[in-house]
Amino acid sequence: MITGKNYIGNQLSAKGNKSYKTFNPQLNIENDNVFVEATSDEINTTANLAAKAFKEYSKKSGKEKALFLNTIADEIEALGDELLQVYSSESGLPNGRAMGERGRTIGQLRAFANHITEGNWVDASIDTAQPDRQPIPKTDLRKMNVALGPVVVFGASNFPLAFSTAGGDTASALAAGCPVIVKSHPMHAGTGELVASAVIKAAEKTGMPNGVFSNLNSSGIEVGQELVKHPKVKAVGFTGSIKGGRALFDLATKREEPIPVFAEMGSVNPVIMLPNALNNKAADWAKTYAGSITLGSGQFCTNPGLLLGIKGEGLTTFANVLSEEIVKIEPSCMLHPNIYGSYENNKATALEQSEVNILADYNSDVESNYARQTVSKVKGATFLENPTLHNEVFGPFSMLVECENEAQLEEVINNLEGQLTGTIIADEDELINSSNIVDALQNRVGRIIFNGVPTGVEVCPSMLHGGPYPASSDSRFTAVGVDSIKRWVRPFSFQSWPNELLPDELKNENPLGISRLVNGNKSVNKI
Amino acid sequence: MITGKNYIGNQLSAKGNKSYKTFNPQLNIENDNVFVEATSDEINTTANLAAKAFKEYSKKSGKEKALFLNTIADEIEALGDELLQVYSSESGLPNGRAMGERGRTIGQLRAFANHITEGNWVDASIDTAQPDRQPIPKTDLRKMNVALGPVVVFGASNFPLAFSTAGGDTASALAAGCPVIVKSHPMHAGTGELVASAVIKAAEKTGMPNGVFSNLNSSGIEVGQELVKHPKVKAVGFTGSIKGGRALFDLATKREEPIPVFAEMGSVNPVIMLPNALNNKAADWAKTYAGSITLGSGQFCTNPGLLLGIKGEGLTTFANVLSEEIVKIEPSCMLHPNIYGSYENNKATALEQSEVNILADYNSDVESNYARQTVSKVKGATFLENPTLHNEVFGPFSMLVECENEAQLEEVINNLEGQLTGTIIADEDELINSSNIVDALQNRVGRIIFNGVPTGVEVCPSMLHGGPYPASSDSRFTAVGVDSIKRWVRPFSFQSWPNELLPDELKNENPLGISRLVNGNKSVNKI
Incomplete structure (x- = not known):
């Protein structure tokens, strides 16, 4: 069923000479399928086809696009066990994770389908004419969100389904009315092709224009670069x-x-542990964090890579229990030998820095590509002086930073790069009295968590998955949740436009029954 | 009353050695006041002060910020005639325009005050916890918009008040909770300082932190560059x-x-004139456009610089009447000798291009800095071949492009750069039958107008002032209207946060009575 070819719209194409295979990290061998890289010619054809499809697709109603999205979800379900098997063979991730991630992917598609069926997301606004206004008449103005144009989506390595071919970026862009060109992740090319075939089937079944979706293979960076530079491409999503x-x-x-x-880029997701909380519950938190640090081999963008506390008995207990607990956990397989290799290298770099101590290190033998978890420890002053210690080590690694006092803790937070999340472990009274710490952390992150773990990104409207640079390239948007559609749309105004030629969202009759701002007041009524 | 100094927060400062004067283009002489350029040291002090002020200012309630904005409006009004006189002496613009623009500026400030008092703009969203959910519990998540940080605003040359010191960018950024550093426009340094003094007075009267607003002088590009590069600056507004x-x-x-x-940058604001409309009303439209092209010496960003039509009797009539009418209009003074000089140079460049004809040219003698209006004419094929003809000529200039047929007209539209506005002059039936033209135009502009003129940017929620590059640097935002606040905010999520420590917007009790998305449904109720 896997052809190894590119989908240029609904056509399979393999004109290139370069090819590659995916890798099974559990078995430590290459998988059989051969994938053919897209050529410059194919990239150009794809972008032009997407631009052509945009003209038709951007005019589809919310209901039509919703049917498309729901049909994609159906077709992904219909791929059945083959998808789960290929997913695991290309990622080393277990079947349970494959099923969970498939559920999340389908759930996202259906959530966007509901969102655009409901239709309020276009932010329709109407200011009616006042022809008799003095000193000059007021003209009729109506505004709503419209699609930007073709979007290029780069699939993520660590979520072969939910942040990939038909993941959040693709679902939100298609919901917005933008054709999507996926630059398939080379590690998950088979998973990507299967999902692409489901999207193409859905597009054909629901009468979407050819070019609304394409899937291009590549093992290097050139295909992605050419896509981003192509004049017909109007936006980019990347994880x-x-x-x-x-x-x-x-x-x-x-x-x-x-x-x-x-x-959406790297993050070390700092966890601030305040003294009273640790005095009361250091052991409990240490056990919880041993799990969070090693979850999924630490391959989550919200993995807690930095644990910050103030010197004292509580922090010592936390460090001791964490050290004991984390080595009890069985290591698991990483996504790919390259990711495993990077983990070992980046960890070694962190550990060889001056005044970095190893707190705990899983040191039994493991199978190939299995990541050994490690926790290190440095003093706050050391962390402040050495920017290398701020770098993410992608995998089951975390660094405990022991600060001298609250002032130094605040300084460390103020010197952090932008982060997806920041967590505060504290008693409630302690939290009230630490507004400087909270403010500093809030300023550096996209999501702040009280007494919890950063891993686990709920897909719901109130989720913000993004944050100040480099957590994301633009902190004004989110990668998760229905608001992620806002990345792919622009507001557009019609002035004095004939009612019958306006989009339904802006017609006097309000045929869609959506909520609109009419002369400054929210209303679902007709005008 | 004008000191020529910089406002670093509420402190006047003039440590630099470089100074400059503004110019009265009506009298063709320099004005008396001497303005001292900000030094690198002063820029650094200003940015650090703004970052410090941000910590306090970003926590002010909507009502507190609204009082500040309304007090700025009051203080600008209290500047009285002096402001109008300085405005005119630095811009050559008449008293009526000064009063109109002051009214617009004050109106914008009050509109933002209302917007943030009402409070719905924060897009509050709440998803409550489901501790018993299977397979994993759902945590409580709450999201709202928060301020980005200090914003640098570059005042515009063509709107010394409404797009300047306390114009739309400043009003929207202050409303969002961001301190503002204005890089004052050198041509309007006196106007800028007077308005800055009003803002500072308002900040002091309403207890805003020192550094919430600063105003820096500069005649060159260095001060602006240093500001944009400063690590404490988090966003930039420019016109x-x-x-x-x-x-x-x-x-x-x-x-x-x-x-x-x-x-918000250049635009030639194409006007598409379809044949039937011209057959019926060519003379009327020609008269209307003679006025729109010359309004305010053509110094509006929505000035119609490009008139597109299809060869035929209607277009000939339009061209003839426009030629007759436009030379009847008395030229008026441009903002500055440099702008006048650029106008003459850019016009000469356009006119010296191959196969460009002059259709009408005001050729009587005029006073210094008065712009003579000109209309030129080229064929569609010529326009398509020569990118120089696509450039904006800032001033009372327009180019009529005569296309061979509808296909060529569509090609010309598809080859246009991004525009603030596009206008279609057509009969309603004609509009219905020209969906390809409308679609092509819609794809290139931020606002589309039916049977009107692009000049006149209404300040209301349904206005979109922006558009595809280079009309703006990001088509997803607007420079005019209350939605322009979205440029300066980012969504932020609180997870499992104690209710009493949440911002009022997200508390269970909904003390502000705002509209919130609660578990997916809009509600003004408490939880």
């Missing part, structure tokens, strides 16, 4: 490393016509 | 030329931490 995201951001902003890039 | 806006955008995106720039 991955700071280096990769920044490179695409730089390409996109240097274009003759700069285009928006939403890149 | 001006493509060259200037792009340079700031490039600086901001190259920073170690890139920051958003909203630049």
Whole structure:
């Protein structure tokens, strides 16, 4: 069923000479399927086809697009066990995770389908004419969100389904009315092709224009670069490393016509542990965090890579229990030998820095590509002096920073790069009395958590998955939840436009029954 | 009353050696006041003070910020005739325009005050906990918009009040909770200082932190560049030329931490005239457009610089009447000798291009700095071949492009750069039958107008003032209307946060009575 070819709209194409295979990290062998990289010619054809499809697709009603999204979800379900098997063979992730992530992917598609069926997301606003206004008449103005144009989506390595081919970026862009070109992640090319075939089937079944979706293979960076530079491409969604995201951001902003890039990048997700909380519950929190640090081999963007506390008995207990607990956990397989290799290298770099101590290190033998968890410890002053210690070590690694006092803790927080999340472990009274700490943390993160763990990104309207740079390239948007559609739309005004030619969302009759701002007041009524 | 100094928060400061004067283009002489440029030291002090003020100011309630904005409006009114006189002496614009623009500026401030008093703009969203959910519990998540940080605002040359010191960018940023540093426009330094003094008075009267507003002088580009590069600055608002806006955008995106720039830049605001409409009303439209092209010496960003039609009797009549009418209009004074000089140069460049004809040219003698209006004419094929003809000529100039047929007209539209506005002059039946033209135009502009003129930017929620690059640097935002606040805020999530420590907008009790999305449904109720 897997062909190894690119989907240029609904056509399979493999004109290139370069090819590659995916890798099974559990078995430590290459998988059989051969994937053919897209050529410049194919990239150009794809972008032009997407631009052509945009003209038709951007005019589809919410209900039509919702049917498309729901049908994608159905078709992904219909892929059945084959998808789960290929997913696991290309990621080393277990079947339970595959099922969970498939559920999340389908859930996201259906959530966007509901969102655009309901229709309020277009932020319709109407200011009616006042022809007799003095000194000059007021003309009729009506505004709503419209789609930007073709969007390029880069699949993530760590979520082969939910942040990939038909993941959040694709679902939100298609919901907005933008055709999508996926730059398939090379590690999950088979998973990607299967999902792409489901999207293409859904597009055909629901009468969507050819080119509304394409899926291009590539093992290097060139295909992605050419896509981002293509004049017909109008926006980019990316999930991955700071280096990769920044490179695409730089390409996109240097274009003759700069285009928006939403890149969700690295994060160490600092956890601030205040003394009273640790005095009361250090052991409990240590056990909880041993689990959070090692969850999914630490391959979550919200993995807690930095634990910050103030010197004292509570922190010592926490460190001791964490050390005991974390080595009890069985290591698990990482996504790919390259990711495993990077983990070992980045961990070694962190550990070889001056005045860095190892607190706990799983040191039994493990199978190939299995990551050994490690917790290190440094003093606050050391962390402040050495920027290398701020870097993310992607995997089951965390660094405990022991600060001298609250002032130093605040200084450490103020010197952190932007983060997806920040967590505070505290008693409630302690939290009330630590507004300086809270304020400092809030200023550096996109989501703040009280007495919990950062892992686990709920898909719901109140989720913000993003944050100040480099957690994301633009803190004004989110990658998760229905508001992520806002990345792919622009407001557009019609002035004195004939009622019958307006989009339904802006017609006097309000045929869709949506909530609109009419002369400054919210209303679902007709005008 | 004008000191020529910088406002670093509420302190007047003039440590620099460089100074400059403003110019009265009506009298063709320099004005008396001497303005001292800000030094690097002063810029650094200002940015740090703004960052310090941010901590306090970003926590002010909507009502507190609204009182500040309304008091700014009061203080600007209290400047009385002096402001109007300085405005005219620095811009050559008449008293009526000064009064109108002051009214608009005050109106914007009060509109934002109302907007943040009402409070719905924070887009509050609450998803309550489901501790018993299977397979994993759902945590409590609450999201709302929060301020980005200090914003640098570049005053525009063509709106010394409404797009300047306390104009739309400043009003929206202050409303959002962001301190503002104005890089004062050198041509309007006196106007800027007077308005700055009003803002500072208002800040002091309403107990706002020192540094919530600063105003820095500069005659060159260095002060602006240093501000945009300063690590404490978190966003930039700009109104001006493509060259200037792009340079700031490039600086901001190259920073170690890139920051958003909203630049509203050049536009030629194409006007598409379809045959039937011209057959019926060519003379009327020609008279209307003679006025729109010359309004305010053509110094509006929505000035119609490009008139597109299809060869035929109607277009000939339009051209003839426009030629007759436009030379009847008395030329008026431009803002500055440099702007007048640029107008003459850019016009000469346009006119010396191959196959460009002069249709009408005001050729009587005029006073210094008075702009002579000109209309030129080219064929569609010529316009398509020569990108120089696409450039904006800022001033009372327009180019009539005669297309061979509808296909060529569509091609011309598809080849236009992004525009603030596009206008269609058509009969209603004609509009219905020209969906390809309408679609092409809609894809290139931020606002589309039926049977009207692009000049006149109504300040209301349904206005979109922006558009695809280079009309703006990010088509997802507007520079005019209350939605322009969205440029300066980011969504922020609280997870499992104690109710009493949440911002009022997110508390269970809904003490502000705002509209919130609660578990997916809009509600003004408490939880």
